[in-house]
Amino acid sequence: MKKVYLDHNATTPVHPEVLEVMLPYFKEKFGNPSSIHGFGREAKVALEEARERVASLLGASSNEIFFTCGGTESDNLAVKGTAYANRKKGLHIITSKIEHHAILESCKFLEKEGFVITYLPVDSLGVVDPKELGKAIREDTTLVSIMYVNNEVGSIQLIEELSKITKEKEIYFHTDAVQAMGKIPINVKKLNNIDMLSMSGHKINGPKGVGAIFIRKGVRITPWSHGGHHERSRRAGTENVPGIVGFAKALELAVRDVEDQNKHLKELTEIFYRKLTEAIPDVILNGDLNQRVFNTLNLSFKGVEGESMILSLDLKGVAVASGSACTSGTLEPSHVLSAMWIAPEIAQGAIRFSFGRDNTMEDVEYVASILPEMVSRLRSMSPLYAKEK
Numbered sequence: 001m002k003k004v005y006l007d008h009n010a011t012t013p014v015h016p017e018v019l020e021v022m023l024p025y026f027k028e029k030f031g032n033p034s035s036i037h038g039f040g041r042e043a044k045v046a047l048e049e050a051r052e053r054v055a056s057l058l059g060a061s062s063n064e065i066f067f068t069c070g071g072t073e074s075d076n077l078a079v080k081g082t083a084y085a086n087r088k089k090g091l092h093i094i095t096s097k098i099e100h101h102a103i104l105e106s107c108k109f110l111e112k113e114g115f116v117i118t119y120l121p122v123d124s125l126g127v128v129d130p131k132e133l134g135k136a137i138r139e140d141t142t143l144v145s146i147m148y149v150n151n152e153v154g155s156i157q158l159i160e161e162l163s164k165i166t167k168e169k170e171i172y173f174h175t176d177a178v179q180a181m182g183k184i185p186i187n188v189k190k191l192n193n194i195d196m197l198s199m200s201g202h203k204i205n206g207p208k209g210v211g212a213i214f215i216r217k218g219v220r221i222t223p224w225s226h227g228g229h230h231e232r233s234r235r236a237g238t239e240n241v242p243g244i245v246g247f248a249k250a251l252e253l254a255v256r257d258v259e260d261q262n263k264h265l266k267e268l269t270e271i272f273y274r275k276l277t278e279a280i281p282d283v284i285l286n287g288d289l290n291q292r293v294f295n296t297l298n299l300s301f302k303g304v305e306g307e308s309m310i311l312s313l314d315l316k317g318v319a320v321a322s323g324s325a326c327t328s329g330t331l332e333p334s335h336v337l338s339a340m341w342i343a344p345e346i347a348q349g350a351i352r353f354s355f356g357r358d359n360t361m362e363d364v365e366y367v368a369s370i371l372p373e374m375v376s377r378l379r380s381m382s383p384l385y386a387k388e389k
């Protein structure tokens, strides 16, 4: 059976070149970077070279790059770390309603600790209005955290404008850029109002369990992991050297190929969308065809329930997601689609198609050829759809 993987916003396969540079660090170059003997020094060199590579790809300096175990840890460190370090200045934090759970749950934790959180709304395309941010800022606001690109609908936030507002008020700005890396060119020298930025390896054809955070020099932040003096005392724990080496390579490839990939993915998803809307009535696009990263299409097929669609597609070898990976398996409509004012019955049917670098036009044709029949079969069993027609 043909297999088509269209769930790249959940995770991506490791690029062969990435795997290759990692392998020696599982084998003969296994040293602990904190050891002072030759094995250790060899690992330490690899670690610091990876840090310099990541820094230069982002326009940062290497002492502003901290390796973590992924996007979730980077987000936790950014939100909780700055909240605590600056709590004498204020207890108010601003984020958006469509953040990843790593941000939302960190904020919920902080609420229990006495912090006050404002969750900014988004418009029907999943975009935060900078004016809303301006209105939400208070005397005691210390941090604003808004994601660069949303993982469910692919909407791109106005990060430059948003971060300019916070800079004027001397408030820290963090962005979860996990879904932006490799899709949008990012340079923190140009985006000079951003104070912190989260990244993850496995979303950019790198390994799982490794990521990084950019923390601009001078940002006051409390560490969350205590132990040794790793990562300049911001994050204790022996570094995942193979993972970090792989992450740096993955980021290098992602940055190198960003233009080609965007062209490739724009073509695939636009043709896919056109084929589907020509062959199937009542297809609803959640989000916008232009204000999005080109790999992501979030679609609802009126009257069809998301989970049954996923299972039907899975039987045909096609992997997609409903809502975000973390909420699949529950019947609650996604918090992102709810925030976009999408009706619950449409949100329940939302399917996220997220393409990646290995997808081809053949994949598009295959999935577009099996969907019309699948949708009409599922609709014929749907009391919702039958009633309407």
Ligand SMILES: *Cc1c(COP(=O)(O)O)cnc(C)c1O
Residues within 6 Å of the ligand: 009, 010, 069, 070, 071, 072, 073, 075, 100, 102, 147, 149, 150, 151, 176, 178, 179, 200, 201, 202, 203, 209, 210, 211
């Ligand atoms: C995947 C993802 C994360 C979490 O990253 P992990 O490395 O899996 O912990 C955070 N934010 C966004 C937007 C993501 O898509």
